Every structure is written in structure tokens, then in C-alpha cells.
Amino acid sequence: MSELLQIGSPNSRPRIPALDELNLKFSDRAIEELEEIKTHYPDLKSCILPALWIAQREYGGYLSGEAIAEVASRLQRSYAEVEGVATFYTMYNTAHKPGKHKIELCTCLSCHLCGAYRLRDYIKAKLGVGHGETTADGMFTIEEVECLDACDRAPVLQVGDTYHGPVDDAAFDRIIEDLRGREESTVVQMADEIVKVHLRNAT
Numbered sequence: 258m259s260e261l262l263q264i265g266s267p268n269s270r271p272r273i274p275a276l277d278e279l280n281l282k283f284s285d286r287a288i289e290e291l292e293e294i295k296t297h298y299p300d301l302k303s304c305i306l307p308a309l310w311i312a313q314r315e316y317g318g319y320l321s322g323e324a325i326a327e328v329a330s331r332l333q334r335s336y337a338e339v340e341g342v343a344t345f346y347t348m349y350n351t352a353h354k355p356g357k358h359k360i361e362l363c364t365c366l367s368c369h370l371c372g373a374y375r376l377r378d379y380i381k382a383k384l385g386v387g388h389g390e391t392t393a394d395g396m397f398t399i400e401e402v403e404c405l406d407a408c409d410r411a412p413v414l415q416v417g418d419t420y421h422g423p424v425d426d427a428a429f430d431r432i433i434e435d436l437r438g439r440e441e442s443t444v445v446q447m448a449d450e451i452v453k454v455h456l457r458n459a460t
């Protein structure tokens with residue numbers, strides 16, 4: 258099995274909470290947003306994607322079993338249906354809770370040819386973590402990903418909604434220093450931006 262497939266082994270799948278032990282966590286703002294989004298779609302099933310973004314923000318960047326159950330409950334869908342959607346798209350964090358900043362390193366062909374594996378080794382040496390791992394201080398998670406569609410900037414990293422490339426060791430050091438100085442989690446921030454886009458784009 259390739260390394261990429263090892264994130265989220267069967268043992269790390271979220272436990273499905275029983276309905277009566279569900280502790281709904283959406284804030285008033287989140288409930289308001291969801292109610293607004295509901296008015297833009299013909300049925301509740303169509304709201305699953307934006308509702309998952311709200312949940313990813315509300316649950317600190319991670320779609321735990323509880324987060325998925327809350328979306329299912331609020332949209333009157335089954336847990337399996339919402340989990341199926343959430344685990345299909347890699348931008349939803351379902352396999353493990355990411356750190357404050359998720360650094361996605363493209364290791365696809367163009368980036369590979371331009372030094373992505375060498376950069377991966379540098380990252381591992383600098384932060385002490387590899388694919389699917391989070392630094393002990395909870396600050397950085399590294400994930401290797403497929404083509405980010407920015408091959409002209411290879412090797413490319415994505416952090417939140419920002420692409421960086423071409424990235425060499427010195428550029429990586431600068432990115433890390435910048436992230437260390439940030440108040441907000443770029444994982445949560447990106448979820449919030451996407452919710453805003455959903456609200457804006459809905460008719």
C-alpha cells in the first residue's frame with residue numbers, strides 16, 4: 258500500500274455518536290449561516306457541502322464523528338450519507354485532526370521533477386514530521402497531495418488558501434516563520450473563507 262493511502266486507517270475512523278448523546282456545537286452565527294444557505298438550494302441534501310465547511314470551521318478544522326453527526330442531524334440526512342460526502346473530498350479533514358497549519362506538499366510529476374521529494378526530506382529534517390503527521394506543539398501538519406494545478410510554480414506548497422512556489426529550503430523557512438507568527442489557524446481561516454463564498458454565490 259502506498260504511503261498516501263495510509264492516513265485514516267480503519268482504526269482511526271471517527272466513532273459515530275448516538276443521537277441522544279449528540280452535543281450540538283454550532284454557534285449562533287453558524288446556525289444563521291446554515292439557515293441562509295438552506296434558502297438557496299432546492300433541498301437539504303444540496304446543502305451538505307457548505308454545511309460541512311461550516312462544521313469544519315466550528316469544530317476547529319476537523320470533521321470529527323460528532324461534527325459529521327451534527328451536520329447529518331441539522332440537514333435531516335443519515336450519518337452514512339454525510340460521512341460519504343465528507344470522506345470523498347480531500348479538502349475536508351476527516352482522517353485526522355490537523356495542526357494549526359496544514360502544509361500540503363505536491364509530490365506529483367512536475368513537482369517531483371523539480372525537487373518535491375528533496376523538499377520533503379528537508380521538511381522532515383526541519384520539523385521532524387512526515388506525511389500525515391503533526392508536530393508535537395500542534396502547529397504544523399504535513400500532507401503529500403496530488404497535483405495542485407500550479408505546475409508552472411513547481412515545487413508547490415499549499416497552506417490554507419495560499420499557494421507557494423517554487424519553494425526551496427530558504428523559502429520554506431520563511432513560510433514557517435510567517436506561520437508561527439500568525440494568530441489564526443489557516444485551516445480554520447480557509448473554512449471560513451469558503452463559507453463566505455458559499456453565502457455570496459448563492460442566489
Ligand code: FES
Pocket residue numbers: 363364365366367368369403404405406407408409411412413
Ligand atoms: S505537479 Fe505539483 S502542482 Fe502540478
